[in-house]
Amino acid sequence: MHSFRHFLAQVLESSGKHINKGRWLDFFLVLLILTNVIAIVIESVQSIAIEYKHYFIWIEIISVGLFTLEYLARLWACVDKEKYKNSGDSHLKMRFKYITSPLALIDLLAILPSYLMLFMSFDLRFLRVIRLMRVFKLTRYSRAMQLLLQSFKEEASSLGAAFFIMAIVLILASCGIYLIEHDIQPDKFGSIPESMWWAMATLTTVGYGDVVPITPLGRFFGGVITVLSMGMVAIPTGLLASSFSEQLRKRRTQFEDEVHACLEDGKLTLDEKNKLERLRLELGLSKQEAKSAIKKQQSSLYQKQYCPHCGKNTHN
Structure with a gap:
């Protein structure tokens, strides 16, 4: 399990022996982010949003699912990042430091509005603007x-x-x-x-x-x-x-x-x-x-x- 976590950390951070795999993953995530941003912008056109409603829903579901997996994987594997593993802190403290880091907060904000929509009612225009914050995930790449x-x-x-x-x-x-x-x-x-x-x-x-x-x-x-x-x-x-x-x-x-x-x-x-x-x-x-x-x-x-x-x- 530890070796797999170390492998995952290197892939997610595009470092070490698995840097090439990490670059391919980064390329896929960049395409996914750009697809999301384009979809959110086009969805603001009412006629298109109504006609292609199901396509936009599926893009949102798939994207949120993949972004959630990415966020959880980064949270789990962050203890093997060079930045944290040499600090001498406990795994819990390392993960707390990661959660409160700017890039992790951006990753969380990219998926949080969609989950909050399940429990609270939002103005769709407000939700659309908040979801556009996914473009800031490009900061990582x-x-x-x-x-x-x-x-x-x-x-x-x-x-x-x-x-x-x-x-x-x-x-x-x-x-x-x-x-x-x-x-x-x-x-x-x-x-x-x-x-x-x-x-x-x-x-x-x-x-x-x-x-x-x-x-x-x-x-x-x-x-x-x-x-x-x-x-x-x-x-x-x-x-x-x-x-x-x-x-x-x-x-x-x-x-x-x-x-x-x-x-x-x-x-x-x-x-x-x-x-x-x-x-x-x-x-x-x-x-x-x-x-x-x-x-x-x-x-x-x-x-x-x-x-x-x-x-x-x-x-x-």
């Missing part, structure tokens, strides 16, 4: 989404500070436009909370145009806020772009370090090539990036082994 989530995690404090400053500016902008425009446009700037709609639209540079200042002072104030907002929006954008680039660099460096370790004896064996291929898939690097890293390390090794002037082996 998308390299870009994983990098973005890691960027959010590492820049959480900086992003928090940026949004705190934006919240202060939002309040100041709302108060300012309220003082200037509330007597002229009481229906639009009658209170500070009502003024926040204009301030939010202006600070995010959206500018819907449904609420605008009409006094000269109000327009001047609005122009100042608009110019200020350009810099405010750029702060979190710059932080995320920088962190995203850093995550890519770290993954490439990790792969290059592993290539360097494998090339210590001057050549790559079949086992080492398979090991590097598994690492490439785990890190989400392209084949071109991997080839470039291997070529770079081989070139560096050649320069160390041979004299750049005479071409003789310096190790002899």
Whole structure:
């Protein structure tokens, strides 16, 4: 039983010796998720929903069944994940940590609405939107989404500070436009909370145009806020772009370090090539990036082994 659980953990996480089986399972689950999302979107068209009702029901039943099996399998096998099995915690504690992890919560939310529908009545429009959260399951299989989530995690404090400053500016902008425009446009700037709609639209540079200042002072104030907002929006954008680039660099460096370790004896064996291929898939690097890293390390090794002037082996 333990060996089967270990096998299942490697397949579900696309790691170890069974990485290829895991990749095929990931491919199937991605297709299933995309089929669900397309079906949910098309089902919102009333005429199609009525005509093909039974097909949509069967898609839902099969999908929920498979997603449930996947969730339970991940919950059972999570104790053999590298992340948890070396922690020294009990199996119960490991599974609790897994249940409360972001990806596990997304998996649960993907199936929970369908089960709740058996016991409670829901507005079908609300249920359809909740079921669309299944698209977030793609986070598990998308390299870009994983990098973005890691960027959010590492820049959480900086992003928090940026949004705190934006919240202060939002309040100041709302108060300012309220003082200037509330007597002229009481229906639009009658209170500070009502003024926040204009301030939010202006600070995010959206500018819907449904609420605008009409006094000269109000327009001047609005122009100042608009110019200020350009810099405010750029702060979190710059932080995320920088962190995203850093995550890519770290993954490439990790792969290059592993290539360097494998090339210590001057050549790559079949086992080492398979090991590097598994690492490439785990890190989400392209084949071109991997080839470039291997070529770079081989070139560096050649320069160390041979004299750049005479071409003789310096190790002899």
